[in-house]
Structure formats: C-alpha cells, structure tokens
Amino acid sequence: MIILGALSVAAVLDLVTGLLVHRIAPRRYQWVLEPIHRGCRRPAIAVVVLTALYLALPTRPRLPQREVRHVVLILLIASVAWLITKAMHVGEGVTFSRLPPDAVRDRRIRRARTQIRPVRRLTSVVVTIVAIGLILTTFPPIRTFGISVLGSAGVVGALIGLSARSALANAFAGIQVAFSDSLHIGDVLVVDDEWGRVEEVRLTHVVIRLWDDRMLILPSTYFTDRTFQNWTRHETRVIGRVEIELDHTADLDDLRDEARRLVEASPLWDRNRWVLQMVDVSAQGVKIEVQASAADGASAWDLRCDLREGLIRYVRDHHPQWLPRTRSEYKP
Numbered sequence: 001m002i003i004l005g006a007l008s009v010a011a012v013l014d015l016v017t018g019l020l021v022h023r024i025a026p027r028r029y030q031w032v033l034e035p036i037h038r039g040c041r042r043p044a045i046a047v048v049v050l051t052a053l054y055l056a057l058p059t060r061p062r063l064p065q066r067e068v069r070h071v072v073l074i075l076l077i078a079s080v081a082w083l084i085t086k087a088m089h090v091g092e093g094v095t096f097s098r099l100p101p102d103a104v105r106d107r108r109i110r111r112a113r114t115q116i117r118p119v120r121r122l123t124s125v126v127v128t129i130v131a132i133g134l135i136l137t138t139f140p141p142i143r144t145f146g147i148s149v150l151g152s153a154g155v156v157g158a159l160i161g162l163s164a165r166s167a168l169a170n171a172f173a174g175i176q177v178a179f180s181d182s183l184h185i186g187d188v189l190v191v192d193d194e195w196g197r198v199e200e201v202r203l204t205h206v207v208i209r210l211w212d213d214r215m216l217i218l219p220s221t222y223f224t225d226r227t228f229q230n231w232t233r234h235e236t237r238v239i240g241r242v243e244i245e246l247d248h249t250a251d252l253d254d255l256r257d258e259a260r261r262l263v264e265a266s267p268l269w270d271r272n273r274w275v276l277q278m279v280d281v282s283a284q285g286v287k288i289e290v291q292a293s294a295a296d297g298a299s300a301w302d303l304r305c306d307l308r309e310g311l312i313r314y315v316r317d318h319h320p321q322w323l324p325r326t327r328s329e330y331k332p
Helices: 002-024 029-056 063-097 107-137 138-152 154-163 165-179 252-265 298-317
Strands: 188-191 194-201 205-210 217-218 237-244 270-283 286-294
Touching: 002 029, 002 154, 029 063, 063 107, 107 194, 138 194, 138 217, 165 194, 188 205, 194 217, 194 298, 237 298, 252 270, 286 298
Parallel strands: none
Antiparallel strands: 188 194, 194 205, 205 217, 237 286, 270 286
C-alpha cells in the first residue's frame, strides 16, 4: 500500500507539472520549462517515491523493516544526487541553447561558454563525492573504521595525495583558466609557434583546433605555467604582418602603392588599418614589413599569404633588380 500510494503521488505530480508546463505556463518560458521537465522528471519521481517510502516506514522498525528503511535511505540519497546533477546538466544545455556557438565576435558569449561547463562538471563531482560520503555514514562500522583509518594512516594519505597531485593540479588550473579571463572559447592562440582557435575548455585540458584542422590538446596547467599569445583577448580583430627582404635600391613609394592596391582589393581586409614600413636594414639589403588588419585570425592568415604572394610577384615581374643581391668589389 505504501509503494502504491507513493507511485500514485508521483504520477499525480508528474501529470500536474506536465500540465502546468505545456498548458498554463506562458509561451516565453517554454524554452526553459520544457527541457527541465523532460530531463528531470525521472529523478524527481524517484525522489518523491523514495521520500514517501522513507517517511511512511516506522522510525523504530523491527529487523526486516530496519534493513528496508536503510536501503530506501541509500536510494534516496543517490536519487537526490541524480536529480541535482541532472538539473545542472539540463541547465547547461538550456544556457548553451541561448548562447550560439558561432558568435565568435561576442566576448561575453565566449566567456560564458568557457566558464559554465567546468563549473558544472566540478559541481557534479562534488555532489557525487558528498552523496558517497553520506551513504557511507549510514553504515556505523564503516564510519568508525573510516575515521580511524583517516586518523592513523598518514602514509597512505600522502601516497594518495602524491598520486592525485597531477590530476588535482590540472583541475584547479582548469578553474583558474576559466575564470582568469586569459582565454575563452573561440579565441585565437599562438602556442609553440602554432596558431589555432580554442574549441573546448575542460576541467583538466584545453582543446585547440590548429589552422590545418589538427587538434592540439594541452593540460590546463600549460596555460597557468607558461606564456602564450592570445590574438583575440579584447577583440577579434587581428593585425597580420608580412616581412620581405629587398635590395637597397627598392623604391618604397612604388612598393607602397602596390601594397595599397593589394590590400584594398582584398575582401579579407576589414577596412580598418594598413601600413608599409622599413623595419630593418643590413649590409645585404632592407627589410620591409606590411601590416594589415582582418576580422579574425583565419582571415589574417589568408590575408598575409595573399599580400606576400602579390608583393613577391610584383617585384619579380616589374622590378627584378630589387631582389636581394650579394655584391663584391674587385680590386687588382
């Protein structure tokens, strides 16, 4: 009778909540209420049924009833942990549905997508550990033995701490990376002379898609212990730089006109800024640098390649005497 009554109450609650969500709730809240009801209904029913069973059983039962009450308590703790983790997972999905993944130019969206997932996973781990601890405390022999082991086995604790040091360091580094505002999902990074875009920021590692579609996976501690370049920390615009070496006889005004023509004709230029400058000089020649802005890292890379190719072609076809040369002087 207790089980049937608990199931009846759970069925009525499920029917009422479904009616409230689908019929009574305003349309503007359907996007959040429907996923929550659909994802959390099973753990919620389990919590209701087990709570009713636990409250209905006598507080001072006989031996068979005492074992049943203990099992129900364990299942209740597990179902509450299941409900909490499921609710956080549904909340993450609902939040991500309102944050489009292709909005790489919105820094607030990239920051939110970077921070939500590590927090949800860390919270799920904490809830699971707390649930396991609560379940163990329901067994008096295990609880007493656990306290004595924790108080006397310092060597075992030290060994466990040393073995878990790397994982814990990566976990805390992942939280630090997520909230230090040093990188976000969608940022363009240069790591070990490789540039790519941040695909995922997990609790223990960061996934970067390189320019040639290779996936670079680095531990979270890499971004807290070493330096790296973030081209899009404050904005997505990237300045592309092209360097070429020419002879001393090169006419910079003529070359600047050609660079202007190439930049203005390129659809990759964001119409913000460009410049051609002589940045270095040596006995063999001069070094010319062209800087042009693009909307993002990928566009800047393609723009650099186009400018380099166009300038070299122009010098080769129209002014081959500007190419670098090695001079020597003969004295009899």
